[in-house]
Amino acid sequence: MPENTQSPSSNGVQIRQLRRLPDFLNRVNLKYVKLGYHYLVTHLITLCLIPLMAVILIEVSQMKHDDVYQLWLHLKYNLLSVITCCTVIVFGSTVYFMTRPRSVYLVDFSLYHPPSQLRVTYKDFVEHSRLTGDFNDSSLEFQRKILERSGLGEDTVVPIAMHSIPPRPSMQAAREEAEQVMFGALDNLFAQTGVKVKDIGVLVVNCSLFNPTPSLSAMIVNKYKLRGNIKSINLGGMGCSAGVIAIDLAKDLLQVHRNTYAVVVSTENITQNWYFGNKKAMLIPNCLFRVGGAAVLLSNKPRDKSRAKYRLVHTVRTHRGADDKAFKCVYQEQDEIGKTGVSLSKDLMAIAGDALKTNITTLGPLVLPISEQLLFFFTLVARKFFNVKIKPYIPDFKLAFEHFCIHAGGRAVIDELEKNLQLSPVHVEASRMTLHRFGNTSSSSIWYELGYIEAKGRMRKGHRVWQIAFGSGFKCNSAVWQAMRNVKPSPKSPWLDCIDRYPVEIHS
16 A cells, blocks of 8 residues: 555544644633633623614614604604603703712822932941940841841931931931921922912821821921911821822812812831830831832812823722731830830731732722623632632732832732732832832832832823732722823932832842
8 A cells, every 4th residue: 555545544534633623722822812801891881882873873864854853743742741851861960960079180299309318228227226236136137137138229218317326316306307308298299280388278197106296287287388277187107008098088078178189298207216126026117117208289170180190090998907916917016125116017918918808809899890800700609609629710900900009018018919919020110119219118108109100101191000008007008090191200200310220130
């Protein structure tokens, strides 16, 4: 038999192979299948309405002159019905427009630019800690290791009182730090926006650990001579997530008070809150927290829509304070010899994870496309009711947001969120670079991250931003913004003189 001759049985196998459908799993990139599914489900209503509208247009186009005349006569002799219908429509529209939530716009924000002469390098930090005489060798070595693994760079700043030997953490020095940060950010904000201070109707200030009398908000009212009937609020003791709380509070006040501006100032004070003891759980904040602050101008004026950078879409707040472990995982206390500091629990990351789950469970239905919600729901039903052994479906938040501003609380926080939310290195770049350049600036860190994204020229009209922060209590809070235009960085952004150096590689 010649080599090219095949038996009938082999021909049958070949025919069956030719008739078999191609293996789509090997030939089709599943990423595009998911994108197609996402588009189909998200636009399902629109796709269903198109045929309906087409039918209506065809019917209208086929109407003759007599048909139109008959319709007119029908309406003419049913005038009461027409008037009633129009009245209901007008009344309903009026009620809707009067009661719907007012849009809140972020006109601009300003970041405090710490002076370079106050920066502290790794070497300076360790040497200065040694010279104070307050720390034993074990504590010094512990701080050195934490600092090297922290993700902080060599340009972060501590207040001037901490540069003295010995340090001078006095009330006056703490006030001076607060004034430099708050007034520095506010001066730039007012210059950038041109807003008149008499037009500001709401002021919200948050600072967790420094709450003097008169308050920080009163210091701002006094400095800028704000009007006497301003709604002024000072938030204290609410941790690193207080910036989102302040935005949420300002948003609620702007729903009540029409045609006005709200200023939100977020900062933290280090001068009186440096720990000079040897309890390791209380030494970590010394290594991470640095000077920083932000001032944000919000408006509910419709005319500010055209010049605003962002529109506030959602705020979601989660509080786990009813649980004792969560309540005490970030806790200000005195050590055995009476030195005051903030203690961080070893359970902090687990508690933060639980708070995050609760927060995104509420946020998810508000922001995720319906395709992701259905996939999550069907997976949950399959696992709970049919005992199907499949992994829990983690919604893809990258379909809901283009940018992520994760509180730069530390390298471990960013690592965990990158892993659990399945984010790419680009999505957490702003958080890592903010931690490297400015350190943990507490509640203002999410604004330094937004400033980084702007300085990189990545913010485009329609882009959505998720700001997420964690704080003592324990709290996890989220704010969602949408860009109103292609956003350029503010003229005096502290990123502009160093943005070309970033991103930098951060070693383990």
